[in-house]
Amino acid sequence: MGxxxxxxxxxxVREEHIExxxxxxxxxxxxxxxxxxxxxxxxxxVKDININVLENEFVSIVGPSGCGKSTLLRMIAxxxxxxxxxxxxxxxxxxxxxxxxxxVFQSYTLxxxxxxxxxxxxxxxxxKMPKEQQEEIVNRYLKIIKLEKFKNSxxxxxxxxxxxRVAIARALADSPEVxxxxxxxxxxxxxxxxxxxxxxxxxxxxxxxxxxxxTHDIEEAVFLSGKIYVLTSRPGIVKEEIPILLPYNRDLSxxxxxxxxxxxxxxxxxxEHGEI
Amino acid sequence: xxxxxxxxxxxxxxxxxxxxLSFLALLVAWLLASGSGAIKEIFLPxxxxxxxxxxxxxxxxxxxxxxxxxxxxxxxGFVYAVILGIPIGIMVGTFKKWEAVxxxxxxxxxxxxxxxxxxxxxxxxxxxxxxxxxxxxxxxFFQLVLMVADDARSVPDDLISAGYTLGSGTGNxxxxxxxxxxxxxxxxxxxxxxxxxxxxxxxxxxVAANTGLGYTILKSQRFLKTDAIFGGILLIGLLxxxxxxxxxxxxxxxxxxxxxxx
Ligand SMILES: Nc1ncnc2c1ncn2[C@@H]1O[C@H](COP(=O)(O)OP(=O)(O)OP(=O)(O)O)[C@@H](O)[C@H]1O
Ligand SMILES: [Mg+2]
Numbered sequence: 001m002g003x004x005x006x007x008x009x010x011x012x013v014r015e016e017h018i019e020x021x022x023x024x025x026x027x028x029x030x031x032x033x034x035x036x037x038x039x040x041x042x043x044x045x046v047k048d049i050n051i052n053v054l055e056n057e058f059v060s061i062v063g064p065s066g067c068g069k070s071t072l073l074r075m076i077a078x079x080x081x082x083x084x085x086x087x088x089x090x091x092x093x094x095x096x097x098x099x100x101x102x103x104v105f106q107s108y109t110l111x112x113x114x115x116x117x118x119x120x121x122x123x124x125x126x127x128k129m130p131k132e133q134q135e136e137i138v139n140r141y142l143k144i145i146k147l148e149k150f151k152n153s154x155x156x157x158x159x160x161x162x163x164x165r166v167a168i169a170r171a172l173a174d175s176p177e178v179x180x181x182x183x184x185x186x187x188x189x190x191x192x193x194x195x196x197x198x199x200x201x202x203x204x205x206x207x208x209x210x211x212x213x214x215t216h217d218i219e220e221a222v223f224l225s226g227k228i229y230v231l232t233s234r235p236g237i238v239k240e241e242i243p244i245l246l247p248y249n250r251d252l253s254x255x256x257x258x259x260x261x262x263x264x265x266x267x268x269x270x271x272e273h274g275e276i
Numbered sequence: 277x278x279x280x281x282x283x284x285x286x287x288x289x290x291x292x293x294x295x296x297l298s299f300l301a302l303l304v305a306w307l308l309a310s311g312s313g314a315i316k317e318i319f320l321p322x323x324x325x326x327x328x329x330x331x332x333x334x335x336x337x338x339x340x341x342x343x344x345x346x347x348x349x350x351x352x353g354f355v356y357a358v359i360l361g362i363p364i365g366i367m368v369g370t371f372k373k374w375e376a377v378x379x380x381x382x383x384x385x386x387x388x389x390x391x392x393x394x395x396x397x398x399x400x401x402x403x404x405x406x407x408x409x410x411x412x413x414x415x416x417f418f419q420l421v422l423m424v425a426d427d428a429r430s431v432p433d434d435l436i437s438a439g440y441t442l443g444s445g446t447g448n449x450x451x452x453x454x455x456x457x458x459x460x461x462x463x464x465x466x467x468x469x470x471x472x473x474x475x476x477x478x479x480x481x482x483v484a485a486n487t488g489l490g491y492t493i494l495k496s497q498r499f500l501k502t503d504a505i506f507g508g509i510l511l512i513g514l515l516x517x518x519x520x521x522x523x524x525x526x527x528x529x530x531x532x533x534x535x536x537x538x
Pocket of ligand 2: 069070071182
């Protein structure tokens with residue numbers, strides 16, 4: 001953890017555009033590097049990653065399998081320590097996990113012994129929030145994810161899509177400064193997945209969370225995001241930053257428009273051949 | 277087309293029926309083997325004489341006295357192992373430093389033959405009740421620590437990570453995530469361990485006792501009272517089965533949230 005501290009913040013000239021935006025930047029990742037060392041040797045998972053996420057921005061990270069997307073997200077979450085570089089959330093150096101960064105995982109991570117309501121309240125209880133306030137926020141988020149009727153259900157009674165909706169609500173209910181999502185919909189069937197994309201977009205339009213969203217699915221990334229970072233493989237480097245200039249109000253019909261298809265192809269072109 | 281048979285569910289009634297049948301089959305085999313005269317009574321008693329033995333020892337009160345003292349020993353030995361073993365096991369499964377200190381040691385000790393310790397234990401703690409309790413404790417404790425550690429270790433990393441991102445620190449993560457998440461598996465572990473405890477009870481009583489079910493078996497052996505040997509063995513089996521069922525029942529009642537979710 002200490003290794004992040006020893007690096008002094010140094011702004012080089014090359015990154016003016018990042019610097020210019022720094023005022024309203026929430027997540028600021030600078031020259032980030034991660035090397036996994038093991039008995040078999042060391043793997044550089046990501047190298048020289050520079051990312052800047054503005055307040056209320058929805059940013060996606062796409063790239064081939066194994067390019068270090070999860071590693072990057074986990075470092076921002078503080079679950080993994082960086083080998084080198086710097087992560088700043090507002091004005092704090094990240095040296096460990098905290099409730100200021102919520103995360104939704106690919107696997108189902110609801111606490112199975114708690115009801116849906118208590119899952120969402122988990123963070124509140126840790127912070128000893130007054131009871132009425134807890135109920136109020138829980139009810140509000142259950143409404144947003146359209147699961148009011150399931151407040152007292154246990155996770156095993158929910159479908160995969162419902163579980164992920166609760167996981168999103170649980171992460172958002174803590175009002176994190178940034179919501180990190182690592183392929184949250186990839187275990188779902190195509191239809192549920194599209195429903196989730198639409199819901200996610202609605203949530204973003206209404207609640208305006210700052211989101212960093214990792215996905216394999218370019219269509220999903222284009223549909224949801226305001227900006228996409230394309231990573232290359234081994235070691236993961238930011239290859240391109242693509243602004244997604246699509247209408248603000250989006251529904252699934254957008255996916256058939258010419259603009260959308262063009263953008264999708266544009267992003268696709270930056271990704272190396274082979275499996276994504 | 278393939279007919280799916282592997283792990284296919286059967287109705288509860290069918291399950292119970294088959295279970296009862298297997299017990300009946302055993303009883304019939306026993307009746308036939310002992311009744312046909314092919315095997316001498318001294319090697320295999322008739323079920324009738326075992327029943328008679330039970331009736332007699334219930335009448336003179338010895339069955340209850342011996343069962344009571346055995347249950348007492350097993351409960352204490354097991355409770356001590358659990359009180360000490362569960363917290364240590366959780367620490368071993370949670371912190372690598374604890375693992376490094378405790379695991380190799382436990383792996384080593386658990387392969388030592390506990391019955392061989394019995395004479396030594398008598399020297400160390402005397403020949404009273406504490407000796408038997410110690411045997412049961414030693415027999416179960418080291419195994420328990422390792423199994424509890426595995427239970428703690430089996431809590432998915434992502435569940436713990438999710439807790440961290442919700443603001444849960446080390447203490448909260450252990451008490452509010454790891455421990456509740458491992459509960460169903462822990463109950464299964466305890467259920468298995470109580471089985472081991474019954475085995476060690478017999479070891480303890482075979483050597484160092486003048487009461488208890490294990491002792492009864494040993495004494496009967498000296499006089500070749502096969503019916504009493506059988507009676508003792510069957511009773512221990514039955515008591516073991518009852519404790520096992522109690523644990524299974526508790527697990528189902530207390531941790532219904534985990535059903536099928538593992
Ligand atoms: N704990 C670890 N130890 C060693 N190497 C690791 C570890 N975690 C990840 N890696 C390596 O780091 C690289 C990036 O992994 P990461 O999981 O971040 O990729 P990803 O982009 O999320 O892949 P995917 O799209 O398949 O989820 C891979 O080459 C992987 O083998
Ligand atoms: Mg990944």
